[in-house]
Amino acid sequence: MNDTITILLASRHDEDRDFIIAALSEKTEFTIAGIEKDETGVIIRAERLQPDIVILDLHLNDENGLELVRIIRRRSPAAAIILVCGCSENNYTGHAFKAGISGFILKGSDMDKMALIVKLISTGGYYLSGSVIIKIINALINITDFQDQNMEDDTDVFSPIERGIIEKIAAGLTDDEIARHYNYSSRTIKNHLTILKRKTRQENRVQIAVFSIVYGFVSAEQLNIGNNRQFTDDIIQ
Secondary structure, X not given: OOOOEEEEEEOOOHHHHHHHHHHHHOOOOEEEEEEEOOHHHHHHHHHHHOOOEEXXXXXXXXXXXXXXXXXXXXXXXXXXXXXXXXXXXXXXXHHHHHHOOOEEEEOOOOHHHHHHHHHHHHOOOOEEOHHHHHHHHHHHHHHOOOOOOOOOOHHHHOOHHHHXXXXXXXXXXXXXXXXXXXXXXXXXXXXXXXXXXHHHOOOOHHHHHHHHHHOOOOXXXXXXXXXXXXXXXXXOO
């Protein structure tokens, strides 16, 4: 990833856009490369810009944003998507992570941490708003197909390093943090993650974290997703 984190912001609400722009403009490593107010605009701009991060309002033009998430994932597959929604809309969260988002932010309670969340996700982490974590986990367990997994003898399926990486994903560590723990390069960790996605048949880190609970790699109490991390300015170099 380049030193500058490129961001595409899509929200129809002036107040939300202004707040996010102000929060991110304070940090020199962030570049807001595009601002859109409707679905068509964000689809076109995502394909054209190929940003590192897309910050997306769940509802653009009063439409369900989950199909829009899927379209952006197809048009800009390397982009991490942060979904922003109101407190009353968190029934979408499980399906949103299944669709491929990397962060779920509630308006009001999480917005003041926007810069730190963006930095965390840009380094390979993920973020779930604390007030809906259990609901998200339960929803993902219900809508994710774990039944076809043949994991009765997981010692044969996963190597010790792979089991360790799964546990650290569930603990909320970023790629860089996992790499430092094992004294590996970030590229090596990304390669392991690609293999883990294939072996677990999951599409993203959050689903792997839920997988780790379903198959007993970690307990739900050990799950540490974004919001439980120590958010300080030390996260942003």
